Amino acid sequence: MGIRALKLSHPAKSLNGTVRLTGSKSESNRALIIQALSGGKVRIENLSSAADTVTLQHALDTVVAGRLADGEAQQTVVDIGPAGTAMRFLTAYLSITEGHYLLTGSERMKQRPIGILVDALNVLGADVQYAEATGYPPLAIQGGFKQQTAHIRVKGDVSSQYLSALLLIAATLPQGINLQIEGELTSRPYLTMTLDMLAEAGIRHQWEADTISIHPQVASPCQLIIEPDWSAASYWYAMAALAEEANLFLPNLKSSSLQGDAAIVDIMAHFGVASSFEAGGLRIQKTTTHSEKELFDFKECPDLAQTVIVCAAALRRDCAFTGLHTLKIKETDRIAALQNELGKFGVKLVEDGAIYHLQTKGLCNPEQLAFDTYEDHRMAMAFAPLALIFNQVQINEPNVVEKSYPDFWKHLKEQGFVIS
Numbered sequence: 449m450g451i452r453a454l455k456l457s458h459p460a461k462s463l464n465g466t467v468r469l470t471g472s473k474s475e476s477n478r479a480l481i482i483q484a485l486s487g488g489k490v491r492i493e494n495l496s497s498a499a500d501t502v503t504l505q506h507a508l509d510t511v512v513a514g515r516l517a518d519g520e521a522q523q524t525v526v527d528i529g530p531a532g533t534a535m536r537f538l539t540a541y542l543s544i545t546e547g548h549y550l551l552t553g554s555e556r557m558k559q560r561p562i563g564i565l566v567d568a569l570n571v572l573g574a575d576v577q578y579a580e581a582t583g584y585p586p587l588a589i590q591g592g593f594k595q596q597t598a599h600i601r602v603k604g605d606v607s608s609q610y611l612s613a614l615l616l617i618a619a620t621l622p623q624g625i626n627l628q629i630e631g632e633l634t635s636r637p638y639l640t641m642t643l644d645m646l647a648e649a650g651i652r653h654q655w656e657a658d659t660i661s662i663h664p665q666v667a668s669p670c671q672l673i674i675e676p677d678w679s680a681a682s683y684w685y686a687m688a689a690l691a692e693e694a695n696l697f698l699p700n701l702k703s704s705s706l707q708g709d710a711a712i713v714d715i716m717a718h719f720g721v722a723s724s725f726e727a728g729g730l731r732i733q734k735t736t737t738h739s740e741k742e743l744f745d746f747k748e749c750p751d752l753a754q755t756v757i758v759c760a761a762a763l764r765r766d767c768a769f770t771g772l773h774t775l776k777i778k779e780t781d782r783i784a785a786l787q788n789e790l791g792k793f794g795v796k797l798v799e800d801g802a803i804y805h806l807q808t809k810g811l812c813n814p815e816q817l818a819f820d821t822y823e824d825h826r827m828a829m830a831f832a833p834l835a836l837i838f839n840q841v842q843i844n845e846p847n848v849v850e851k852s853y854p855d856f857w858k859h860l861k862e863q864g865f866v867i868s
């Protein structure tokens with residue numbers, strides 16, 4: 449059991465030093481699936497220490513061990529806890545892997561929809577059934593299927609992870625996949641990340657109009673080098689924006705990235721953080737220049753939403769935000785969680801159709817500020833930077849950060865935060 453709460457303050461209010469971030473959780477989880485399907489041809493460097501990645505690796509090992517020990521007769525239980533990509537990628541992976549599986553996860557995972565992916569797999573010919581509620585995990589999967597068709601139509605506006613899951617297994621199917629995307633694609637950079645990483649392993653695709661096709665192919669030997677995690681970098685941008693002075697170096701981040709969350713570079717320029725790519729990494733510095741930009745869209749980078757919204761609130765910027773429609777089905781209902789926690793210091797996030805308005809006129813400085821984290825790593829990490837503008841903040845259930853950034857609190861300590 450982890451600690452229940454920690455108290456956080458930063459007496460000096462200035463940041464100066466180097467922060468070595470772990471590898472991207474999204475890239476790592478794709479790399480593990482590509483490797484598992486490659487027949488030993490793919491090597492991975494700088495795999496993330498994120499719990500979601502460790503869980504996925506463990507699940508893949510369990511599946512292999514289960515098959516060695518008589519996977520045909522017995523059901524192998526695979527529990528991926530709160531890891532969304534692991535759940536979606538394994539649903540596809542197990543459906544093509546001989547054996548009988550029960551794929552389950554945390555209580556929250558059982559509320560995160562998966563019907564779009566299950567339907568698509570079953571149209572292809574898979575045998576994926578719901579073990580409890582229709583449309584949600586846990587799933588009973590009879591792996592290894594005879595393909596019925598290559599053509600599937602899949603909604604793209606709920607989660608790009610369904611599409612990535614299908615594309616990751618596509619080349620191993622006897623007929624490949626022609627995937628027609630219905631509706632407006634959300635989280636597009638995650639889809640292109642999948643295609644780019646497959647390409648690194650020699651698996652080509654065609655993308656014409658709304659259809660992505662991958663023909664049957666085998667992977668070629670390669671080494672997948674995982675970049676540092678840009679979503680994790682975003683919290684350092686928020687800290688730089690809220691500190692009195694900041695000059696931080698983040699090794700190995702490059703200007704061109706597979707991760708859409710590199711968009712934080714441009715977004716935070718509007719909040720007074722300058723970025724410069726140097727040999728060996730990225731330097732971020734607090735400046736006195738910021739813009740008057742009022743509308744920010746997160747459709748392509750939903751994981752940045754909490755970071756930027758909390759930071760804007762602290763800077764008393766009454767901005768508006770779009771592209772938040774997927775936030776309600778992530779680790780928690782992130783809209784409700786943000787509204788509750790921002791409200792603790794007098795800030796409102798008001799829904800107006802697809803636009804959310806931040807209202808900071810009531811911002812106050814309560815004597816005690818304790819933030820709940822809703823089993824969501826990004827709630828903890830988005831609210832922690834507030835210790836730079838308030839004397840002290842409390843973060844409840846701080847161990848949630850392990851999901852993507854286990855060293856988060858250690859790194860904060862190294863940068864002068866006092867944690868008790």
Ligand SMILES: O=C(O)C1=C[C@@H](OP(=O)(O)O)[C@@H](O)[C@H](O)C1
Pocket residue numbers: 473474475533606607608609612634635638750751774
């Ligand atoms: O494919 C991925 O690695 C991810 C895709 C995004 O999810 P959605 O596609 O559901 O928005 C993102 O929020 C998640 O953290 C990771």
Ligand SMILES: C=C(OP(=O)(O)O)C(=O)O
Pocket residue numbers: 530531532533534751778779826852
């Ligand atoms: C939404 C996230 O992850 P997942 O969907 O993989 O659980 C996240 O890391 O913010």
